[in-house]
Amino acid sequence: MPERRSIPRAATITSRYGTRDVTEDNEFPVNYHGESRVRRIVILGTPNMGSVESMKAFMVGRRIGLARIPPEVMLTFPSFYQLFPHPLTNWLVDIDGRPFDLDPFDISTWQRFQWSLFDPKLRADILRGFDDPAAGEQRLALLEKYFHKHIERGRRFMWSLTVNMQRQPWQLVVFGGDCSLTPARMVVEEVAGEYKLRLKPEQIKSPRPGIDYERLMLEPGDGLVTKTSLLARQTLDPFVPRHRWSDFPIDYPLFLCEDHSQLTNNAFFQNNLLHFLLSRDE
DSSP states (O other): OOOOOOHHHHHHHHHHHTTOOTTSSSOOOOOOGGGGTOSEEEEESOOTTOOHHHHHHHHHOEEETTEEEOHHHHTTOHHHHTTSOOTTSOOEEETTSOBOOOOTTOHHHHHHHTOGGGOHHHHHHHHHTOSSHHHHHHHHHHHHHHHHHHHHHHHHHHHHTTOOOSOOOSEEEEEEEOSEEEEOOEEEEEETTEEEEESSGGGOSSOOTTOOHHHHHEEEEBSSSBHHHHTTOSOSOTTSOOOTTOOOOOSEEEEESOOGGGGGGOHHHHHHHHHHHHSOOO
16 A cells, blocks of 8 residues: 555655655754745644554554444554654553653554554454465564554654754644544553553543543544644643754644534635735735
């Protein structure tokens, strides 16, 4: 399957690096390729610090209309690896709300908690799809190789978005929703010596007194992308400075009371988009 990236994120990458594939190594030299080609950038509902929903899709699949795409198919979509939460975010916490110092782009994290391709049940389901056991094992080996390759490319892509720039030669405006509670964190709960991943507050079996799990796991957003991720920040608290490794100079944000799938239909977005793109520089 050919690799596809969301248009807004691709525009940001192209402006910084031009046609260079930044997922091939760990060097991200900004060459300002877009300085003479790009004057203004508008991004809409973009997970600039990643999305917990993308990881959930790898674990439980994703529903599209009346159909459901299973996890073993989701993990063959290259672009979804580029949507995992930024390592700078507190995307995973324990039952007491304490963050795990884990990288979502480190394959050992997935192996440790037996997520997605490393879930014994999912692996057994994949093997049952083959009459020849050897063919099933070959399929698993191929998927593991694919997973290794694209999770590393996803890591590099995510870090390349926030590399420090000496100057900002173009205007950057972000539009996004902030009226819907949106998954921001997952909780790991230990049950009988096993780690259980809780994707929703109501899934927690033994909540700790005094902890508001809805507030802990959900943040304002558009249902898929949190406001924090849209702004490329680690926290909603405006008094907490941006991380020194999170350079994402925004001219200004505009927020809509819409779900992710309805953002482009919003009249406020359409009017302000045209104003921003067509107005003359002073």
